[in-house]
Structures are given as structure tokens and as C-alpha cells.
Amino acid sequence: MTSDYADPSSISRSYAWLVFALTFGLLLSDYMSRQVLNAVFPLLKAEWGLSDTQLGSLSSVVALMVGLLTFPLSVLADRWGRVKSIILMASIWGLATLGCALASNFGEMLIARFFVGVGEAAYGSVGIALILSIFPSRLRATLTGAFMAGGAFGSVLGMAIGGMIAVHMGWRWSFGTMAIFGLLLVLAYRLTVTENRLSTQERNDTCTDRIKVAKDLEIGALLKSLFSTRSVRCAYIGSGLQLFVMAAMMAWTPSYLNRYYAMRPDKAGVVSAAFVLVAGMGMVLCGIITDRFSQKDPARKWSFAISYSLISFTCMSLALQLPAGPLQLALLATGVFLVAGTSGPAGAMVARLTPTSIHATAFATLTLANNLLGLAPGPFITGMLADHFNLLMALRIITLMGLLACIMFMFGKRTYRKDLSYLDAMRDHAKTQALL
Template identity: 70%
Template sequence: MELHCANPAVSDAAASTIPRRYAWVVFALTFGLLLSDYMSRQVLNAVFPLLKAAWGLSDTQLGSLSSVVALMVGLLTLPLSVLADRWGRVKSLVLMALLWSFATLGCALATHYGEMLAARAIVGLGEAAYGSVGIALILSIFPAHLRSTLTGAFMAGGAFGSVLGMALGGYVAVRFGWRWSFGVMALFGMVLVAVYWMTVTEKRIASNQAREVRTDGTRIGLRGLVSALFSSVSVICAYIGSGLQLFIMAAVLAWMPSYLNRYYGLAPDKAGAGAAVFVLIGGIGMVVCGIATDRLSRGVPARKWLTAIAYCAVSFVLIGLAFRLPAGPLQLVLLGAGLLVVAGTSGPAGAMVANLTPSAIHASAFATLTLANNLLGMAPGPLVTGFLADRIGLLGALQTIPLVSLGAMLAFTLGRLRYTRDLRRLDSLRPHAAAQ
């Protein structure tokens, strides 16, 4: 098994075969499909109150409709990412988008809980590998020196898509019915898929992808891949800490429209729009916290662990305190401040994973991080909150979930204690790598 660090000069040379204007068109369309991805995923949260009234669903059932998407993403992101690299990234992205768009249309046509759950599971199947395959395609056609900028911009699309899905979904649901909310998202996805298929050519992208593989020089078997992905205690702690912390963000954002509806008396459209603001705050926080982490840890990579621990602690205090205050402006301000940092661990966790795995398998490493984020955070967060809400009320459930931050803090603390030792051992195996 050979593991080599990527050579930026080679990557730049490979990317130069794609005209810059065409590369940006590909980025814009791929970003647009990411918006569709999250719009289709998060529109459900905006219509929770209407579905509950229409079908008499429990909060556990409502939570499961949200969690099943993240569960499918978590289970399938890694195998489908590997298949996409072999079958063709453009064809895979188009097929994924078609699948989640038709499944979202199926949500609009569902007549009971079982059909809706099945349709939502298929939405998750379509979305499972889109993030990892989409960013891999984008990075393959741009120079290496733009990777951080492109990755940050692309991943921010998840927050923006969530905002659009919740705000637009609530608006449409109140005026035309909840089924039209899903229908609009499905139509947007289908139109964008058609434009993507006519504009982005597999031949052009595939030739550049093949060149990238040849110049990397990596050949690794399944056993070696698994060993490298879980090669140290600290990288495992990074996976676990990241996933647990996202449990809180997923739970709060999934149930925020319902919380605003029940405790602030807002109509579903206004509750969806209000919740969308908090989603946007969370997305902005991911970018801001990532920038802050890089500046604070410049020259001392181990400080990334300390920033992750700090984000966990601050969010635990602010969100926990917010839900123990009476409904009002102060509660909303504290909640917004907590959501600004609750997902701030995403940047540090990603940097830790990159530092602790060979550059040749970074795509697989980030797919593994995505798996942990979904199985430990995005999937169980809404479901567990709904389960608790059926027993102690939604407010009681939201007062309880910040405790998960303590588990994330413990994981990041353990990872920091082992980080220097693990990094030194890994650096001895890849002498030309440098932690950033």
C-alpha cells in the first residue's frame, strides 16, 4: 500500500485543462443542486404542525420523518461515494438529484405516515453521497490553492438550502397546502437536473478525474483503507465529538418551527421563516468559527482541539440557559448566540481529520466524518427529541438535549490528550506531510 501526499503543482496542472469560466459554471450548478438537496430535506420541518394536525402524528413520528433522511445519508455516504468515483461523478450526481427530486414528489403524494416515511427514506438515499461526490468533482477542476475557499463556500450551501426550504416551504404550505411545499421543491430539483445534464459533460470532467488519479499514485485496498481511516485514538475522537455536537444543532433546528408555533403562537409560515433565521445563524457560525479557529491555531495545530472544546462549552451554557427562560426576546437572543457556535466544531473537526489521515484518502476520511455526523448527530437528534417530547413536552426535551455537548467535550478532550503522540507517529509514516 502506497500513500502519498497530494502535490499542489500537479493538481494545478490537472485543473488547468478545464477552462476557468466552465469550471465556475460547474461550481454554480453543483452548488445549486446542493441547495435543492437541503431544500428537499428541510422543507419537512416547516410543515410539522400541518402534518401533525392532518394525520394526528406523534412527535416521535414527526421526528422519525426527519431522522430517516440523515440515517440513510449516514449509512450510505461512504459506499456510494466509492461507487461514484468508479462509475462517474457527473452521472452519479445527476442520478442522485433525480432520485431525491422524485422522492420529494412522492412526499407530496403520500396519503399516510408509512408512505411518507418510505418517501423520506428514498430522499435520503438520493442525498447520501451528494456532498462528498459534489465537492470531489469541484476540487478536481480547480487549482489546489483554491480548495479551502471552495470547500467552505460549497458546504455553506447546506445552511442556505435549509433556510430556503424552511422559509419557502412554510410560505407555500399556508397558502396552498403542505403538499405543494414538497411539490415546489421537487420541481426546482428536476428543472436544475435538466440544466445540469445539458451543461456539465461527463467526458470533460472524467478525463480530468482520471488524470488526477494517475498523478496521485495511490493504490489502497479495503483493509488498508479502513486501517488508515481509524488509525489513531485522536481521529476517532474527532469523528465522535463532531457527530455528538451536531446532535444538538439537528435537534434544535428540526423542532424550531414547532417550538415557535407552540410557544410563541406563530403561524406555520411565520414559524418556518423564524426558524430559517436560526438556520442561517448556524451556517454563518460554521464559517466564522472556522476562520477563528485557523487564526487562533496558526502555528499551533493542537489549539484546534481547544477551540472545539470551547465551542461545545459555550453552546451548552447558552442553549441550555435559553430554553429555561420564558418565551421572549432574551430567550431568542441567547438561542441565536448558542446556535452561532453550536456547529463551530465542524471546522476544527475537519482539520483534525485531515491532519490525522493520509492526504491520499481524504475523500474517504471526510465521508467517514459525514457518516459519524449523521449516525451520531443528524439522524438521532430530531428523533430522540420527538421521543422525549411525547413524554415530557417539547420544551422539556429541548431543555435536555444540550447535555449531549458534555459527551462531545469529553471526546475532544481525550483526542487532545492523544493528538501530539498520534500525529508524531503518523508523521513518521508520511514525512512530507505538514499539519495545518
């Protein structure tokens, strides 16, 4: 098994940036393949006579697979080799997206989307791990932020391009185009990036020790460290509930614009893509604001998370009570800008409330919560509610999840300082025991 840490001096700067570009390109393909479905919802509904519950399940099954398989597939990738794993994963979601283009009924489309989720499950964690292994540590924050932004950009491209292609060439070509783009990138990756060229070696003893500590933890002790305090549990749950709202809005905005604004799928896809871009910008700016004003008092991160949840809930609730028009869209855009703003504060809370040695596992747990509580059920439950009532009423109901997220962040804030004192005492005790 190779080391998780590379010696940047063994890799040329130009080659490292080429690897970053290709890995970033595959992340774009990942989210383009995932989100193109939302742009063609109206066409699938009309052609196959699908219910909104069925449409929602086609979106949710991908997030469900990501949530369930991220842990095991990430472990396998570290043991089998990251480059080989990336090539295999991208090939699976590329071929599965091609399968979506060839599907002739709902069942076949659901199976194809299932395998899209299988292929995409661990790509985010494996891709960023590979990138950080070939660059100096001083660039880690920059690279991580740039890489994760690819999710928003890929979503925008998938919805905008997918909607335009669907109108002019048919929805099958929307999926087919995404599949061809992804598979061509896989070929370029296979010809350019190899395990041998990414020669790795241990960077320092501190990193090696951290890996060893994390691996030596028994499962019971690991779980205790991940869920040891009420505040960290509230951070996991609050983050997932807030992303429930975002996932539902992102999945159903094209259909909402089509039904209530009479927009064609291409125009609805472009407008929806703009909403996704607004959400991505909100994630970045809310994180910057939170860090800037929480340097002297880290507990303020909870206050910012509470504010983002409450303001986004208020804006969306008010918007969905208004008639269709510019004011409604403006309020929705404001709510969307803030709806995922809790991602940065939640990540910071989890990092502060868990041992450094298991941060990778802690963030994987946060990803699991985000998917199983938010990204997976959001579109599906919204579809079920839309079938029972209508889409507008469904969106009004799901915004209440933002209020629940706000309450969870409030609970977390109440015990945060007490939990920090408990964790600091436990760390001091562990150091004392180690010296004896």
C-alpha cells in the same frame, strides 16, 4: 474509468463557472428538499395526528440514509461517472420529494423520505469532487467553502419558503415546489453538463500516486489508518455528538416556536430559517477564528472545539430554563451560532491525524460519524422524548449531548501530542522501509 483530476486548461473559464453554478444549485435543491419538512411539522401533526416520534423519524430517515450510503455510492459514482451519477441522484430525490407531496399517510411519507435520503446520500462528496476537478488547485479552498455553504443556504430557503407556501397553498405545495425546482435543475444539468465536455486527464504523478496508495490499501490497513489514535477517534465522536444538538434544534425549532410562541407555520419557518443561517455563519467564522489563532500551536484547535461546545451548551441550557421571550431567543441564537463551530476544528484534527493518501476516506468517515451519531438520531430521539415528556423538556435533555461532545474533545486533546509523535514515527519508519 476516468481520472479524478481534470486539466483546467481544456475547459473554458465561463463553462467551468456555469458547471459550478448548476452543481451549487442542485445542492440548494438537496437541502431545500430535506429541510422543507421541518417547516410543515405542525400541519402534518394536525392533519394526520402524528406523534412527535413519527415526525422526528421523517427527518432522521434522510440523515440515516446519507450516513449509510455515502461510502458505497461515492465509490460507484467514481466508477460509473460523476455527471451521470449526479443526474441520477438529483432525479431520485426530486421524484421522491414529489412523492412526499402526494403521500396520503405517514407510511407513504416515510417511504418517500427514505428515497429522498437515498438520492441525496453521496451528492455532497460527488458534487465537490466534480467541481474541484475542473478548476485550478489554487481555488480549492475557496470553492470548497463556497460549495459547502450551500447546505446552510438551502436549509434556510427550504424552511422559509416551505413555511410560507404551506400557509397560503397547503403543505403539499411546499414539497411540490421543491420537487419542481429540483427537477428543472436536473433538466438544465442534463442539457448542459456532459462527461465529454468535462474532459479529464491526470494532473500530475503525485496525485496519481496518492490515488494508487489509497486504492492499494487493504481494508484492515485502511481501517487501522482511519482509527489509529485515540485523538482521531475522539474527533469523530465529538463532532457527531455536537451535531446531534444542532440537528435536533434545527428540526424542532419551527414546532417549538409554534407551540410556545404561538407563531403560525409561515412565521415560525422564517424565524427558524434565520437560526439556520446563524448556524452557517457560525461554522464559517468559528473556522476562521480557530485557524487564525492556531497557526503556531495546532493543539489549540482542540481548545477552541472544547470552548465552542461548552459555551453553546451553557447558552442553550440557560435559554431553555427561561420563559418564552426575547432573552430566550437571544441566548438560543448565541448557542446555535456556536453549536456547529466545532465542524472546522474537527475536520482539521482528522486531516492532521490521518495520512494524506486517505484524506477523502477520512473525511467520509467523519461524515459517517456526523450522520450516524448526530444528524440521524438527533431529531428522532428528540421526538421520542417530546412524546414522553414535552418538547421543551426534550430540548433541555438533548443539550446534554453538547456536554458529552465537550468531554470527548477534552479526551482527544490529552493524547494529541503523543499521537502526533506516534504518527510521525510511523511515517519515518515507512519512508525508511521504502528506501531499503
